[in-house]
Amino acid sequence: MPTLLDKVWIIPAVMAASFLLILFLGKRLGTKATAGIGIAAVSLCLVFSVITAGQWINRVNHPPTGEALASDIRQANGLTPQTPEEIESEINSATKDSGETVGAGDAQPSSESQAATESGAATTSEGGHSSEGSHETVPPVVRTVTWFEIGPIHFEAGTLVDGLTAMMLVTVSIISLLVHIYSTEYLRGDVRYTHYYAFLSLFTASMLFYVMSSNTLQMLVGWELVGLCSFGLIGHWWEDKKNSDAALKAFLTNRVGDMGLIIGVTITFFAAGATSFNVLHINEYALSPGANTTLLLVGALCLFGGVTSKSGQFPLHTWLPDAMAGPTPVSALIHAATMVVAGVYLIARLYAVFFEGLGIGSSSLHYVAFIGGFTTIMGGALAFAQTDLKKVLAYSTISQLGYMVMALGVGAWTAGVFHLFTHAFFKACLFLGAGSVSHACHHTFDMREMGGLRKHMKSTHITFLIATLALAGIAPLAGFWSKDEILAGAQQGQEHAYTLMLVFGLITAFMTAAYMGRAYWMTFWGEYRGHGTPHESPKVITIPLWILAICAVLFGFLNLPAFFNAPSWATTRFEHFVEPTFAFPAVEHPEFTPWLAVVSTILAVAGLAAAYLYYERNKGPHGLTQRNRLAKGGYTFLENKYYLDTLYTDIIAADTKGPLARAAYWFNQNVLDGIIDGASAVTKKVSGVVYHGVDQMVVDGVVNGTGLVSEESGQFLRRMQTGKVQQYAAILFAGVVVLAGVLVFVV
Amino acid sequence: MLINQFLFLGAILFCIGVYGVLVRRNLVLVLMSIELILNAVNINLVAFGAMWHATDPANLSGQVFALFVIAVAAAEVGVGLALVLMIFRNRQSIDADDVDLLKG
């Protein structure tokens, strides 16, 4: 039957349409209609995405076979049947199935005009890889049309749908939808309401476009477009220079990474035979025995440059905290749930390249894993030093992104992607919660001006708590499962374990819990320290929070480990449906390890507890002493408690928060940030020198100089024209003598 | 026949003429110096003419040329003197150095 899998291009198209509609009609239609258009469009996308996902699941359950399979594989590799008999076989094979009836379904003339390389390779590669993977090969659905042609090559644009894509589609559209709804209240009466919604739509469109691209070039397009939207939305309130600076910083830092991306795309293109940007084609090449590993290594490193900037990995993460200058819903959508994971998605998508290129599992070079691990621990430490709620969340995001990258780095593909999935929901929930809080407290995010909000805003409080626990990784919330898989992956590794990464992971597990606890208590407990009386936000805001909270609770079970002997339809569904089985390296799947789960949970709880006690104490030594004076009986007990306090506070928490975090933060602000800003400053200086020193003086000087010289020589020659006729005669005769002399005696 | 001494004479006259043209301040004398050069030319022509006539009686072009030169020279000097006269009328001087309104 005609499936949506072949027509996913509709989904971003819808959003693009809504973008144009809002951009050009928004002002006239007014705010309500604007939001309406946006929400309607996203809902439509959500429906489509869910259908797509459903059909993918169906496809996995009833995988294509025989010729259908072959033709799908050929298309996946960006190949089409060329010789007549092949076409022949295509036709009688592809009955009413996807085949090319669907390709024709696309707006433009399609597959017919695609590049041809021998399709023998396709079938062999198919044979090669169908055996691998946990279950039989289910090739992604790739539908392409010719995009442009250079030389003999036809470059195709197209859509690629597999589990990963479907998952991203659903995630993005859910969160985008909620953010759309949420913003109607949050942005009420904003100066640039329509622009805001226009950008939201554009962003959603680009993000969806990005995740369904069938080739790296297209991904590059989507990648840059989301960057553009992030620029526009961070700088949403550009009257304030601080914001526009943040926007610029974000864009430029990403641009630096993109440099790597562009070169990486180039290298992989040429490595894979300079015939196509097709993702699967490149993966195929990376996995093929004859692959040039050096090229792959360089290519992967360059690509990782892009990841580093986009997904806030060390050392290009500094733009992300500044990006909090944008409206909170934006932070939730772009800088927590979706855009920043584009980098992770890139690794997941081109996993073969990274796997082979960086020798994940085989070699001892754990570049990806290490960067991820370092980022996660660093981000966690930094989160302590923040008093701004959103900044805490921002650093937490960095830390979690590090987690995902680390997971992919240790070969735990499913774990990483699963964490991406779960993290999207609870982190979005946290951000939106924070937004709701600041909505209540006169748009401040300074936690020192909050506190005791649990009394005033119930829903926000509860949802925030749930999300916090999820993030902290308390069983059985979503975060627990994904985090635990990652740890397991690090512990069991591929050919050998990644102990260092495991340690990183565990430390982070503790820190995450701790700083989230800190944020939670500072915000919702104690006395309200701000001014005015906070109030619960309206339904438009709370309902999305609830939805997200529920997701944060439930989605963990999507990948219930086989360890709990639940029926097979319930376990490892995520892995089963999302993990690619085509052009995908053979990765080990970590087993669920109870002791690890326990340890991590304990650490998380400990972290929460530490935070709890520490901030209890901070709240009122005065009250304590009161009780000291009054209740002598419980003195020892209190004292003991005090000991505990000291223990937790001065040793654990303080050491974590104090020197370490401060040092890290200092390093971050002064060194890393310094480098970024310094770089720009230096560039400006250099540019000044180049322009004034070189261009105007030397290059231009030479030009004007020649002019001057000729003028002067003219002036000099002029003086020989004295007006004395006999001198003229003399000159004449001198000329005669000299010339005659030379010609007679020399020549 | 020997021709060199004629040529020497011509050359010397030529040099004297050039010298006069270059250093004499009095325009009339400058004109006369030019005449000297022309006479040098004539001597050359006549001498050569005689030389070639000796070998080939029909060859008279040397002499003819000389005649032309003399005639034209006369015309030239006529014009020249007229110009000098005009200069003298306009500025009561025939010093070549005074004539330098136009320069640069």
Added chain:
Amino acid sequence: MTFAWDAPSVDFHALAPEIIVAATLVILLLVDAFTGEDQRWASSSIAGIGLLVALIPIASLAYDGTTRIMFGGGYVVDNYALVLKALFLLSGYVVVLLSTNYIAEGDYWEGEYYQMILASVLGMMVMASARDLVSIFVALELLSIPAYMMAAWRKRDLKSDEAGLKYYLMGVFASAVMLYGMSVIYGYTGSTLLADIAPKIGALATSTPLVTLGIVFVVIGFAFKVSAVPFHTWAPDTYEGAPTPVTAFLAVASKAAGFVALLTLLFVGFWPRHDVWEPLIWVLSAATMFVGNFIALRQTNVIRMLAYSGIAQAGYMLAPLAVAGASPEAASQALHSIVIYLVIYAAMNLGAFAVVLAVARKTRSAESDSFGGLFSYAPGLTVCMSIFLFSLAGIPPAAGWFAKLGIFQALASAGTTSGYVLAVIVALNSVIAFAYYGRLMRIMWMEDAPDGDVSPIRVPWSITAALVLTVGVTLVWGVLPGLVTHFTDPITLLAVGR
């Protein structure tokens, strides 16, 4: 012994143009003698008509196309001569047009003036046909002596006197030097007939210093005429001092005559010794281009600027001669390119002078500043002037580009390094040159009138006619150069040619 004298056969058809001009001269004389002051206007028209009528036999001769040789080869009427005679007649006619009002409004002797022009033109026409040292010399003097007088025509004006005097002294001095050279040449070859000279000096050992000396002297005599550096010194002063129409005449016609003589001498007479004159010309040409352009950069007087630009242009025209000896093809390329250049140069330069005249009628000055804001009150003249300047700078679509192209082509056709180097020098100079052409254009287009006076200029019909003629020619030839080459194609010079 006795000489049997038989009268040489005279081909009157061949001589018709010269005869007509001479006749016109006589008529003018008579008219001038027997009419009163009030009919003097007639003389200009008569002169003009005479010059035009003289074109008729030229046309018929060209149509006839046979080469006519007279006086034992001393006087030849071939395509080369015809093209150039036509050129002289036409530029003479334009000069007459330019002079009409100028002379009529100043209190000068009108009749005599036109007689001088005719005489000079006659000399040039003879020069175009002369193939004998004697006739070349006579032609030279015939075209020079009237020019001396014309230069000093404004007799009460000190500058004019000075112009005349300088031109005269330098001219006579140069021709004296040239004569000395001729005498030497004659001495070694025993003939004044170029056709006979060539083989003889070719036969002589190349190491005969005196022949070299003679060649150098003769070449220099004409280098003076074409105002090549360092024999150019007279030009700026004379041009500035002389009456503007006369300046135009000198800058175009007499310079062309100089080139004609040079071409005839080098290609017919001294061809075998191009080893001597090629380097000589190379140096002259390069020096002429640079000096002319550099000094022109600093001029504040338009006429003087044009004078120096004319010097530079002479440098361009000399350039092909410097490589002409490389091969027959190069030689014919050089010949054609120079003739084409002369033709086009005549058109554009006369045009430029016409505009200067027209403007000076209002501003009474030729200083560059007086051209300020010309565009605002005389757009027509400005556009014309711009066209001529662009043409001089060699920028399409004005004809000048084709002339320059010919030069480049001739230089490249030699295929020698010296040729390419000279070509690059020409290229550089055409850039330098634009600096001052452009400056004048800037003044006209982009600056304001020095004295706020923006009353339009009344251009007399004669100058208008001259402008129409020159602009038309400049543009049409620029777009369809085929029209020029159509005439210049068939020209040859004895051995040289296609």
Added chain:
Amino acid sequence: MKDFLNSWGLSLAIFVPLVGAVVMLVIPKAKEQLHKVIALATSLVVALVGVLLLANFAYDDGKTLQFVVNKSWIPFINARYELGIDGISLPMIALTMLVVPLCIIYSWNHFPEPKNPKAFLILILILETGMIGTFCAQDLILFFVFFEVVLLPMYFMIGVWGGEKRRYAAMKFFLYTLFGSALMIVSFMALYFLSDKVPVAGGGFAHTWSMQELPVAAAGISTTAALWIFGGMFMGFGIKVPMFPFHTWLPDAHTQAPTVGSVILAAVLLKLGTYGFVRIALPILPHAAEKWAPFIGLLAVIGIVYGALCCLAQTDMKRLIAFSSVAHMGFVMLGIATLTDFGINAAIFGMVAHGLITGMLFFVAGSAKERFHTLDIARLGGMLKQMPRMGWILGFSAMASLGLPGLAGFWGEFPAILSAYNPGGNLNAGLFRVYMVVAALGTVLAAAYLLWLYQRVAFGTPKEEFAHDPHVHDVTFTEYVAWVPMLVLIVVLGFFPNILFHVTNPAVTHMVSAMGLGS
């Protein structure tokens, strides 16, 4: 119809503007409205001809010349009136025919001081003739003539209608270009004489100027000679592009020129140089090109970084845009220097894209200047607040200019970078990969200076001096009419690059294979 186009189409396209100019010449200066109408009508007629040409162009056969006219012009030197367009010239011609009418519309009531629309419009029309002619010419001499004809109107446009330092700028522009073309013509000459003779119509053999015959005829030229000849052409075209270090005329010319002048300069004139490389230098002297390519590539990447750095140092918006042109043309030249079908396709796309985008930027700059009477970046600000639409358009153009994927600029930059990864011929891949990295760095700098510009001009709040200035109004109708087509094209080309690649690719591929450098 087709036959008519075949024989007359190109000649019409070239000379209709001239006819219009002549007509305007005779109409008195006072009738300004009439002049505008005639000028616009003329340019529209030309555009119409262009549309017909586009409609009748055989795209699949883009590699062969079409609408060929080949008539005798100067028999003496065997220069012919030879016209024809293939996939390489077509986009350029289309661009010209689009930009000129837009410029006329834009200047409808934007005439710079001193007004005098008659002269101004006549110059524009002459300019159009020159530009279209250059792109159509298939004969070196004809090419040279049109190439030079373009100079004059631009010289006057800058000199008469320009800014304060206009005279200096105009003169510099002219002398610089003249210098280049003078050397160029010398090398044309050398080419003419050193190449073999070819049979001519009338029988017999003669040297040729035809760009079609020369690639074969010039094969025999000795390497040294070829190198020198290429050098001459390099000067001629390189100055026009302009390549570092011959670029210094550009900032002055751009800054001083009137808006329309800048637009045409950026949109079309700069392309004459790059077009010359693609059309003449490379095909005729492929091996010399191969020798020169590393050097050209070097200058190109220097230009990219250098231009960007200079941009960062600018205080004047227009000057900044001018320097950005240096950087962008650097990408184009890099593409050409790789001598690959990839690079050259990219280069042509880059030319068109740069034409549209930088043209737009200059339009906006011009309109801003007209409202604020200054382009001093320090004094501007808050454009988005005062005139949001123009602010958006500026932002859009800036984004396009920094090569944002999905907009036209990207397709000029990325493939150029890509092609540098493995250059054609026997070029040193390692070297060019270094170039590639440097060029990629250039994209970052491009983002830097454009966003920096945008932040200071559009973000923030308006400065006091202009906050309540009544002159500062949002985009006007005429501006919309002039801009919308370009904006739309930028997007369309960004998403459907094949519109252009499909046209250029056959011609480029054919050319590259004809160059016959192994790879």
